[in-house]
Amino acid sequence: MTTVFTVTHYSVPEEMEEGSVVANLAADLGLDVKTLHNRKMRVDVVGNKKYLDINRDTGELFILERMDREFLCPLKTSTSCFLKIDATIENPIRMFNIEVEITDINDNAPHFRRGTMHLDISESSPVGERFSLNNAADPDVGTNSVKDYHLSSSQHFALEIQTGRDGSKFADLILTKALDREQQAVHNLILTAVDGGVPTRTGTASIIVRVLDVNDNAPSFDKDKYVVDVMENSPIGSLVIKLNATDLDEGSNSDIAYSYSLYTSERTQKMFTLNPENGEIRVKEMINYEDLKLYELEVIATDKGPNSLSGQCKLTIHVTDMNDNHPEISIKSFQSPIKENEPIDTVIAVVSVSDKDSGDNGVVDLHVPDNMPFRLRESSDNYYELVVSEPLDREKVPEYDITFTVTDRGSPPLSDNETMTLELLDINDNVPQFPQSFYTIRVVENNAPGALLSSLTAFDPDLHENQYLVYFILEKEIANTSMSMLFSINPENGNLYALKTFDYEIEKEFLFHIEARDSGSPPLSSNVTVHIIIVDQNDNAPVIVSPWRAHGSVVEEKIPRSTDKGSLVAKVIALDTDSVHNSRITYQFLQVTDATLFSLDQYNGEIRTMRMFSYRDPRHQRLVVVAKDNGEPALSATVTIKLSTVETAVKAHSDMTEVPLEYDIFSDLNLYLVIGLGSVSFLLLITILVTIVLKCQKPKPSIAAPPCRNSVISERNSTIADSTLVSNDAYWYSLFLAETRKGKLVVRQPLPKGSRYIVSSIPRGTGLTDTSDSAASTL
Structure with missing residues (x-):
């Protein structure tokens, strides 16, 4: 027969460690240790895991493995949690039912199934509205389970703790103040669950309250008034400003459309375009600062929520001037x-x-x-x-x-x-001006009366009547002859004309003044000196004055036959009243009987013997000499000399020896000639003395060549000795001109009877260089 003993229970706290002795089972069962040791004992655990065991030697009940009450008893249908053990002892068999109660300790904290709780609450929710929250769970039991809840500080929310039928605690969230999403769209709350253990344990969860929007805010701009500058001539489409209106609402309640208000003029709306979606204002037409310097706009921002709300702003656009206008x-x-x-x-x-x-x-x-x-x-x-x-x-x-x-x-x-x-x-402030201050005009003699000599044109830089010039010859008389009788000037153009034909051999130069006067008021004038020089023409043929012949052109001369070589036979002298090269005379043989007997010097006209006469030479020699001037064309004169050789005792003398005249030449005429020559010599001496005195007051002249003395013997009453010539009026003037051009002073002295004249020429090298005018007057 089996006997069962039941032990009510043992209480074991769940925190006991492995190996800890729960109780002395042998003593509690009334068994001695020896009996237990000798008898076979078996322990069966009720369940699927063995947490307790009996020490067979001591009979002690000990913890084999640490126990977790919440694991062993997950259901909270009761607050008790038992482990059952069946122990069997054989011989005899005895069975014992052992219950071990595992007592709870606060080893678990409250926790929420969701760490975050989301709540959507409309900002239009009324105060006092309740919102359920998730409960916290705690595996512990009894007082170790959830006892209370706490809420983080909040102006809008509070907690209300409720107790369920099973004694569990839960909390509701109560709205204590109206929400405004635009002020705070999200509320973050902390919910804390507290157990009743000692010490207490807590668990938390986040509560995110998202405030749902309602269209309770109108759009608003950053500023009520905007002022911007835009350059004139800005390209079309360039951005002026981007307006930004904001709406504190969200969703369609914050979607904004932009538009002009009725207070924005049509002209302004034509100049600037407004994008309704993004608020960009751009240039629509070319802006001209000079047309309008300022534009004012009013822009409305409207949200797209139900019962839409709107806001507005004013915009002033100042046009900035560009330098686009030329002064x-x-x-x-x-x-x-x-x-x-x-x-x-x-x-x-x-x-x-x-x-x-x-x-x-x-x-x-x-x-x-x-x-x-x-x-x-x-x-x-x-x-x-x-x-x-x-x-x-x-x-x-x-x-x-x-x-x-x-x-x-x-x-x-x-x-x-x-x-x-x-x-x-123009004013008359300039006097007429001649290009030159002195004009030298050369006029070839034998000019035609009325011929144009020169154009003496003056220049006046003034204009009109101040420039119109009138020309005058300033009157000046020469030898009781007025200049206006010799010359004429065109008063309009200054052309100077000769009124007569000039003869160089009579008139050689004229000096006078011409005045040019303008027609201004008062008139201004200036004058210029005009020097007219008569230029010689070769209009006079040479005149042979030695050997002189009364009639015809044949001169007969006698020469001793015993004349030596180089002796002067004759000297041909020709005079030309022309000047300079026109009066330069050269001599040539035109015909000669014997060219080996005589020579002719082409410059001084001297005929000399080239050898002595021989018995074979003819007694009569015929020489034809031509005197030719240097003009163009050249003019000439000829003389024929017939030489006869005589057997006389006439001595030949050298060039510089005076030949004494034969006694029979001293006729009455010759006596008068001697007297005249003495008179001329006296006058010449007086003239030389006067010249020396004058020369002492002037620069010394260059040394002149020594005077030349010439002698020739003629059987006629024409004698040239010391260049003294007995001449008639036909050629004395020509001699005067020729001699004075050769630098000699010519003096004409009448003979006592007045039928003949003595013309004396003295070389000017003697110092009488300033007596040409007096000599001319004398002649």
Whole structure:
């Protein structure tokens, strides 16, 4: 028969460690240890795991493995949790039912199934509205389970704790203050569950309350008024401003559309376009600062929620000036022409300037070119006077092209200009001017009366009547002859004419003045010296004066037959009243009987013997000599000399020896000649003394060549000795001209009977170089 003993229970706290003794089972069962040791004992665990065991040696019940009450008894149908053990002892068999109660300890904290709870609450929910929250779970039982809940601090929410039928605790969230999503769209709360154990344990969960929006906010702009600047001439489509309106609501309640209000003018709406989606205002048409400097706009922002709300702002657009307008010049008055003697500071023109731009773009400066005799003087705002700054001279600059240039101060600067022509009126401030102060005019003799000699044109830089010149010959008499009888000048053009034919051999030069007078008021004049020089023409043929022949052209001479070689046989002297090269004479044999017997010097006309006469030479020799001048064409004269050789005791002398005349030549005529020659010699001496005195007061002349003395013997009463010639009136003047050109002084002295003259020529090398006029007057 089996006996069962039931042990009510043992209480074991779940925190006991492995190996801990729960109780002395042998003692509690009334068994001694020896009996237990000798008898076979078996322990069966009720369940699927063995947590307790009996020590067969001691009979102690001990913990084989640590126990977890919440694991062993997961259901909280009751607060008790038991482990049952069946122990069997054989011989005899005895069975014991052992119940071990595992008592709870607060080893678990409350926890929520969801760590975060989300709640959507409309911001229009009324105060006091209740919202259920998830409960916290605690595996512990009794007082170790959830006892209370706590809520983090909140102005809008509170907790209300409820107790269920099973004694469990749960909490509701109560709205204590109205929500405003725009102020706080999300509320983050912490819910804490607290158990009743000692010490207490807690568990937390986050509560995220998302406030649902309602359209309770109107759109609003960042500012009530906006002021922006936009450059004129900005490209079409360029951004002026992007307006930004915000709506504290969300969703469609915050979607905004932009539009102009009725207070925005149509003109402004045409100039600027408004994007309704993003609030961008862009240039629609070209902006001109000069048309309108300021635009005012009013923009409305409207949300798209039900019962839409709107907000507005004002926008002022200032147009910024660009330097896109050229400055302008306006000539208010311009005086032209003006007199060239206008005084300094005379106002010539009044000019105004302007520029439609503003600021520096509208500030302008007016200029005229440098180096002009004018300056600008500011008279008033943007008005300038152009005045004379330097003396004017029409003859230097007859007119001025004055360019007025106006430039603004923009960047880059713009400018404009206008040119005016200023003419100067002439005044009579210049005297007529001849190109030369002295005119030398050469007139070839034998000119035709009325021939144009020269054009003496003066120049007057003045104009009109101040430039019209009249020419006059200033009267001057020469030998009781007025210049106006010899010359004529055209009063209009200054052409000078000869009124007569001039003869160089009579008149060689004229000196007078010509005046040019303008027609101004008062008239101005100037004069010039004119020197007329008569130029010689080869209009006179040479005249042979030695050997002199009374009739015909044949001269007979006698020469001793015993004449030595080189002796002077004859000297041909020809005179030409022309001058310079026209009077230069050369001599040549035209015919000669024996060319080996005589030589002719081509320059002085001396005929000399080249050898002595021989018995074979003919007694009569015929020599034809031609005297030719140097003119073009050349003129000439010839003389034929018939030489006869005589057997006489006439001595031949050298060139420088005077040949004594035979006794029979001293006729009455010769006596008069001697007397005349003495008189001339006396006058010559007086003249030399006077010349020496005058020369002492003047620079010494160059040393002249020694005087030449010539001698020739003629059987006729024409004797040339010491260059003294007995001549008639036919050729004394020609001799005078020829001799004076050769640098000799010629003196003409009448013989006592007056039928003949003595013409004496003295070389000027003796010092009588200043007596040509007196000699001429003497002749």
